[in-house]
Amino acid sequence: MKLNTSQIQTFQQVGFLEIQHRVIENDHLQQLRRSYDQVFEQRYQTAEQGWRNLSVTVDSTDQQQNEMLQVVDMWQKSNTFRELLYHQPLLDIATSLIGPNVQLFHDQALYKPAKIGGSVPWHQDNGYWRCQPADLVSIWIALDDAHTANGCMNVVPGSHLERQPDHSRAQEEGQELPALLSVEVNDSQSVPVPLKAGHAMVHHCLTLHQTHPNRSNQDRRAMVIHYMPVGTRNGEGILLKDNLVLYGRNPHTA
Numbered sequence: 001m002k003l004n005t006s007q008i009q010t011f012q013q014v015g016f017l018e019i020q021h022r023v024i025e026n027d028h029l030q031q032l033r034r035s036y037d038q039v040f041e042q043r044y045q046t047a048e049q050g051w052r053n054l055s056v057t058v059d060s061t062d063q064q065q066n067e068m069l070q071v072v073d074m075w076q077k078s079n080t081f082r083e084l085l086y087h088q089p090l091l092d093i094a095t096s097l098i099g100p101n102v103q104l105f106h107d108q109a110l111y112k113p114a115k116i117g118g119s120v121p122w123h124q125d126n127g128y129w130r131c132q133p134a135d136l137v138s139i140w141i142a143l144d145d146a147h148t149a150n151g152c153m154n155v156v157p158g159s160h161l162e163r164q165p166d167h168s169r170a171q172e173e174g175q176e177l178p179a180l181l182s183v184e185v186n187d188s189q190s191v192p193v194p195l196k197a198g199h200a201m202v203h204h205c206l207t208l209h210q211t212h213p214n215r216s217n218q219d220r221r222a223m224v225i226h227y228m229p230v231g232t233r234n235g236e237g238i239l240l241k242d243n244l245v246l247y248g249r250n251p252h253t254a
Helices: 005-014 026-044 079-084 088-098 125-129
Strands: 016-018 051-053 069-072 102-112 120-123 137-142 153-155 168-172 175-182 191-193 200-204 209-211 220-229 245-247
Touching: 005 016, 005 088, 026 051, 026 069, 026 079, 026 102, 026 220, 079 102, 079 220, 088 102, 088 137, 088 200, 088 220, 088 245, 120 125, 120 175, 153 200
Parallel strands: none
Antiparallel strands: 016 200, 051 069, 069 102, 102 220, 102 245, 120 209, 137 200, 137 220, 153 191, 153 209, 168 175
């Protein structure tokens, strides 16, 4: 179901949109959860090949308490998640916002375990990526209910229209988090975006967002797919012509 004009205008004005309808039905959701857990279990048993804990600090020890677990490029590790890239309800959202020719930038699974789930500081996605033009969008899919207690998304409405802030290396309790960046944000300007499992929100790559720790009794499994218009270049100015085309065509490879 394509986004309507009002939804598109809202996204353009505030930089994010909660999708009011389910994007993943129950049977599909159960399949995604099983595959998700299998990938994390397999990756956990390796030397962090494609798996890492974003909460690890420079001086961390084996007693590291927080776990903000990430697996990048799930589509390469699971046919279930490769198929998710072409899931029509998601492509309807992406094409409504960035046009008919859509490529994958990358995807990632973000897992906050119950009780010990770590936080992700305020940032813009393009603070990491430096892509140009900065027209990428991300669809954040809740595989578990995501609420304020277990680490749902928080965003600053309209921040994608403001001057791009300088990101610095994130810190936690005075220790540097080498995997994460952060910016200073007035929390009073932010709003939470709680989601039921099977629902999603979409945000612009310049929208400031973050997630709090998970100290609840409920896991928070989330999946994020990052979409870009054909013609996007990376931070070095290199055309990303070889990324998967999810919809439409890529004239740069013709």
